[in-house]
Amino acid sequence: xxxLIIYRWTHLYSSTTVPVVPxxxxxxxxxxxxxxxxxxxxxxxxVGFFLFSAIWLAGEVKDSAKKAKGSKNE
Numbered sequence: 001x002x003x004l005i006i007y008r009w010t011h012l013y014s015s016t017t018v019p020v021v022p023x024x025x026x027x028x029x030x031x032x033x034x035x036x037x038x039x040x041x042x043x044x045x046x047v048g049f050f051l052f053s054a055i056w057l058a059g060e061v062k063d064s065a066k067k068a069k070g071s072k073n074e
Contacts, residue, residue, distance in 0.1 A: 031039075
């Protein structure tokens with residue numbers, strides 16, 4: 001007698017329950033003491049950029065005023 005075996009794929013269901021806890025935002029200090037060189041560098045770069053921009057723009061206005069009053073021979 002010949003027996004026919006049929007293999008069927010079955011669906012396996014697995015679930016894992018994981019607790020969801022929001023992260024604590026007070027676990028670390030707001031400012032790190034080891035990062036003061038970074039803070040100083042970022043602030044000095046920003047201040048330098050604004051000073052450079054202000055000097056650049058202020059110098060451009062004065063030069064154009066002198067050229068406007070010049071003679072036609074130039």
